[in-house]
Amino acid sequence: AGETSPVPLIVGDDAPGSDGESRVASARLVEVSVGQPGEPACELVVDFEEDDLHDDGVAALVQAADATGGTVWVWYGSEAGETPAAMLETDAVADAALAACGLRLRVSAVDVVRVAQGDEPEEFWTAFDSGF
Numbered sequence: 001a002g003e004t005s006p007v008p009l010i011v012g013d014d015a016p017g018s019d020g021e022s023r024v025a026s027a028r029l030v031e032v033s034v035g036q037p038g039e040p041a042c043e044l045v046v047d048f049e050e051d052d053l054h055d056d057g058v059a060a061l062v063q064a065a066d067a068t069g070g071t072v073w074v075w076y077g078s079e080a081g082e083t084p085a086a087m088l089e090t091d092a093v094a095d096a097a098l099a100a101c102g103l104r105l106r107v108s109a110v111d112v113v114r115v116a117q118g119d120e121p122e123e124f125w126t127a128f129d130s131g132f
Helices: 090-100 122-129
Strands: 009-011 023-025 027-034 040-045 058-066 069-076 111-116
Touching: 027 090, 027 122, 040 090, 058 090, 058 122, 069 090, 069 122, 090 111
Parallel strands: 069 111
Antiparallel strands: 009 023, 027 040, 027 058, 058 069
C-alpha cells in the first residue's frame, strides 16, 4: 500500500463538539454503541486520548476525510467479543462515524479498516496521535 498524506479536516463553529474556535484536525474519534436495534449510534469524543479506547468497546477513528475520501478505522477492544456494538456491520459503523463527524461522505468513498486491540498497525497510531 502506498503512503497517504492526510487532508486536514477543518473543524468550525458548527461542528459537533466544537468549542466555537476553528481548528484543523486530521482525525476524530467516536464511541460506538447500539441505538435502534441493529443500528450504530456514534458519539464524538472531544480531546481524546488512548484511555478513551475501552477493552470492552468499539470505536471508530475517522482520519482526514474529505470529498476525496479518507480512512475510517473501526477499532474493536479485546473484550468486545459478542457485545451488541461488536456485532454491528463494519460499514454501518463507518457510515455512522462519518455522520457523527459532520461529514457528508458515503462509506464507499473511504477506506474502512477493521482493527483489533493489540493488533493495531502503526498507521492507526499515527492517525490517532494526529487527532485532538
